[in-house]
Amino acid sequence: MIVVGLTGGIGSGKTTVANFFKTLGVPVYIADDEAKKLMNSSKVIKKELVAIFGSKAYLDGLLNRDYLANKIFTDQSLLQKMNKIVHPQVAKHFKEWLKKQNSDYVIKEAAIIFEHQKQAEYDRIITVVATKEARMKRLLKRDGSSRARIEAIMANQMPDSDKIKRSHFVIENNLLEATEKQVLETHNSILESLKI
Incomplete structure:
Protein backbone atom coordinates (compact mmCIF):
# COMPACT_ATOMS: atom_id res chain seq x y z
CA MET A 1 0.00 0.00 0.00
CA VAL A 28 -8.78 9.46 2.68
CA TYR A 29 -7.19 11.00 5.77
CA ILE A 30 -7.78 14.76 6.13
CA ALA A 31 -4.90 15.96 8.32
CA ASP A 32 -6.49 19.33 9.21
CA ASP A 33 -9.76 17.71 10.35
CA GLU A 34 -7.90 15.14 12.43
CA ALA A 35 -5.68 17.86 13.93
CA LYS A 36 -8.79 19.79 15.03
CA LYS A 37 -10.26 16.67 16.64
CA LEU A 38 -6.99 15.87 18.41
CA MET A 39 -6.66 19.44 19.69
CA ASN A 40 -9.95 18.85 21.49
CA SER A 41 -9.40 15.26 22.60
CA SER A 42 -5.67 14.86 23.32
CA LYS A 43 -4.66 15.63 26.90
CA VAL A 44 -1.03 16.00 25.78
CA ILE A 45 -1.92 18.66 23.19
CA LYS A 46 -4.28 20.50 25.56
CA LYS A 47 -1.67 20.69 28.32
CA GLU A 48 1.05 21.99 25.99
CA LEU A 49 -1.19 24.53 24.24
CA VAL A 50 -2.38 25.95 27.56
CA ALA A 51 1.28 26.22 28.64
CA ILE A 52 1.98 28.42 25.58
CA PHE A 53 -1.28 30.31 25.01
CA GLY A 54 -2.70 30.41 28.53
CA SER A 55 -6.05 29.24 29.88
CA LYS A 56 -7.97 31.16 27.19
CA ALA A 57 -6.77 28.55 24.64
CA TYR A 58 -9.78 26.44 25.69
CA LEU A 59 -13.35 27.48 26.54
CA ASP A 60 -15.49 24.94 28.38
CA GLY A 61 -12.97 22.23 27.50
CA LEU A 62 -13.06 22.99 23.75
CA LEU A 63 -10.41 24.68 21.66
CA ASN A 64 -10.93 28.44 21.44
CA ARG A 65 -10.19 28.61 17.70
CA ASP A 66 -10.80 32.35 17.24
CA TYR A 67 -8.47 33.21 20.12
CA LEU A 68 -5.71 30.95 18.79
CA ALA A 69 -6.19 32.10 15.17
CA ASN A 70 -5.73 35.74 16.23
CA LYS A 71 -2.62 34.89 18.23
CA ILE A 72 -0.88 32.88 15.50
CA PHE A 73 -1.96 35.22 12.69
CA THR A 74 0.06 38.04 14.23
CA ASP A 75 2.99 35.93 15.49
CA GLN A 76 4.67 33.35 13.25
CA SER A 77 6.76 31.97 16.14
CA LEU A 78 3.56 31.00 17.99
CA LEU A 79 2.32 29.20 14.87
CA GLN A 80 5.58 27.24 14.73
CA LYS A 81 5.33 26.34 18.42
CA MET A 82 1.75 25.14 17.94
CA ASN A 83 2.74 23.07 14.89
CA LYS A 84 5.55 21.42 16.87
CA ILE A 85 2.96 20.28 19.41
CA VAL A 86 0.18 19.22 17.03
CA HIS A 87 2.00 17.77 13.99
CA PRO A 88 3.79 14.88 15.76
CA GLN A 89 0.46 13.80 17.33
CA VAL A 90 -1.27 13.91 13.93
CA ALA A 91 1.60 11.87 12.39
CA LYS A 92 1.21 9.26 15.14
CA HIS A 93 -2.58 9.17 14.63
CA PHE A 94 -2.11 8.77 10.86
CA LYS A 95 0.19 5.75 11.35
CA GLU A 96 -2.46 4.08 13.52
CA TRP A 97 -5.16 4.87 10.92
CA LEU A 98 -2.96 3.52 8.11
CA LYS A 99 -2.61 0.12 9.81
CA LYS A 100 -6.39 -0.32 9.59
CA GLN A 101 -6.65 0.37 5.85
CA ASN A 102 -6.82 -2.29 3.17
CA SER A 103 -6.43 -0.82 -0.30
Missing part, protein backbone atom coordinates in the same frame (compact mmCIF):
# COMPACT_ATOMS: atom_id res chain seq x y z
CA ILE A 2 1.34 3.40 -0.92
CA VAL A 3 0.62 6.83 0.59
CA VAL A 4 -0.38 9.58 -1.82
CA GLY A 5 -0.15 13.15 -0.57
CA LEU A 6 -2.86 15.58 -1.63
CA THR A 7 -1.92 19.23 -1.29
CA GLY A 8 -2.68 22.68 -2.66
CA GLY A 9 -3.02 26.28 -1.63
CA ILE A 10 -5.85 27.65 0.49
CA GLY A 11 -9.15 27.58 -1.38
CA SER A 12 -7.84 25.32 -4.17
CA GLY A 13 -10.50 22.72 -3.36
CA LYS A 14 -8.50 19.92 -1.78
CA THR A 15 -11.57 18.64 0.08
CA THR A 16 -13.64 18.52 -3.12
CA VAL A 17 -10.89 16.48 -4.80
CA ALA A 18 -10.52 14.26 -1.70
CA ASN A 19 -14.27 13.55 -1.81
CA PHE A 20 -14.05 12.47 -5.47
CA PHE A 21 -11.31 10.00 -4.48
CA LYS A 22 -13.52 8.73 -1.64
CA THR A 23 -16.30 7.97 -4.13
CA LEU A 24 -13.78 5.77 -5.97
CA GLY A 25 -13.28 3.78 -2.76
CA VAL A 26 -9.93 5.31 -1.80
CA PRO A 27 -9.44 5.76 1.97
CA ASP A 104 -3.85 -0.31 -3.04
CA TYR A 105 -3.26 3.23 -1.88
CA VAL A 106 -4.51 5.84 0.57
CA ILE A 107 -4.64 9.60 0.33
CA LYS A 108 -3.41 11.92 3.06
CA GLU A 109 -4.65 15.45 2.48
CA ALA A 110 -2.26 18.00 4.00
CA ALA A 111 -2.01 21.66 3.03
CA ILE A 112 1.66 22.25 3.74
CA ILE A 113 3.57 19.17 2.56
CA PHE A 114 6.19 21.18 0.68
CA GLU A 115 6.33 24.14 3.07
CA HIS A 116 7.37 21.73 5.87
CA GLN A 117 9.63 19.61 3.62
CA LYS A 118 7.50 16.51 4.24
CA GLN A 119 7.45 15.24 0.63
CA ALA A 120 9.70 12.28 1.49
CA GLU A 121 6.84 10.85 3.59
CA TYR A 122 4.76 10.25 0.43
CA ASP A 123 5.10 7.83 -2.47
CA ARG A 124 3.27 10.18 -4.85
CA ILE A 125 2.02 13.76 -4.50
CA ILE A 126 -1.01 15.38 -6.11
CA THR A 127 -1.26 19.17 -6.11
CA VAL A 128 -4.66 20.79 -6.55
CA VAL A 129 -4.66 24.18 -8.26
CA ALA A 130 -7.32 26.74 -9.15
CA THR A 131 -7.32 30.29 -10.43
CA LYS A 132 -6.72 32.95 -7.80
CA GLU A 133 -10.17 34.41 -8.40
CA ALA A 134 -11.89 31.01 -7.98
CA ARG A 135 -9.98 30.46 -4.73
CA MET A 136 -10.82 33.94 -3.46
CA LYS A 137 -14.53 33.49 -4.27
CA ARG A 138 -14.65 30.14 -2.42
CA LEU A 139 -12.87 31.50 0.65
CA LEU A 140 -14.97 34.65 0.92
CA LYS A 141 -18.08 32.44 0.76
CA ARG A 142 -16.76 29.69 3.07
CA ASP A 143 -14.89 31.57 5.79
CA GLY A 144 -16.42 35.02 5.71
CA SER A 145 -12.81 36.27 5.88
CA SER A 146 -11.70 39.59 4.49
CA ARG A 147 -9.95 39.76 1.12
CA ALA A 148 -6.86 41.23 2.85
CA ARG A 149 -6.63 38.33 5.32
CA ILE A 150 -6.98 35.75 2.52
CA GLU A 151 -4.30 37.58 0.49
CA ALA A 152 -1.98 37.45 3.52
CA ILE A 153 -2.50 33.67 3.93
CA MET A 154 -1.92 33.10 0.19
CA ALA A 155 1.28 35.18 0.33
CA ASN A 156 2.59 32.90 3.12
CA GLN A 157 2.06 29.74 1.07
CA MET A 158 4.40 28.37 -1.56
CA PRO A 159 3.41 29.45 -5.10
CA ASP A 160 1.54 26.81 -7.17
CA SER A 161 4.30 26.89 -9.81
CA ASP A 162 6.82 25.58 -7.24
CA LYS A 163 4.41 22.90 -5.97
CA ILE A 164 3.66 21.73 -9.53
CA LYS A 165 7.39 21.16 -10.23
CA ARG A 166 7.62 18.87 -7.20
CA SER A 167 4.39 16.92 -7.79
CA HIS A 168 3.63 13.69 -9.62
CA PHE A 169 0.11 14.81 -10.56
CA VAL A 170 -1.69 18.14 -10.88
CA ILE A 171 -5.47 18.51 -10.76
CA GLU A 172 -7.01 21.78 -11.93
CA ASN A 173 -10.11 22.43 -9.86
CA ASN A 174 -12.01 25.19 -11.64
CA LEU A 175 -14.97 23.28 -13.12
CA LEU A 176 -16.36 20.32 -11.14
CA GLU A 177 -17.01 18.07 -14.14
CA ALA A 178 -13.46 18.51 -15.40
CA THR A 179 -12.08 18.03 -11.88
CA GLU A 180 -13.93 14.73 -11.45
CA LYS A 181 -12.56 13.51 -14.80
CA GLN A 182 -8.99 14.41 -13.76
CA VAL A 183 -9.45 12.59 -10.44
CA LEU A 184 -10.49 9.42 -12.30
CA GLU A 185 -7.50 9.73 -14.67
CA THR A 186 -5.12 10.25 -11.74
CA HIS A 187 -6.66 7.29 -9.86
CA ASN A 188 -6.18 5.05 -12.90
CA SER A 189 -2.59 6.26 -13.38
CA ILE A 190 -1.75 5.47 -9.75
CA LEU A 191 -3.28 1.98 -10.00
CA GLU A 192 -1.46 1.40 -13.32
CA SER A 193 1.88 2.43 -11.79
CA LEU A 194 1.39 -0.10 -8.99
CA LYS A 195 1.17 -2.99 -11.47
CA ILE A 196 4.72 -2.45 -12.72
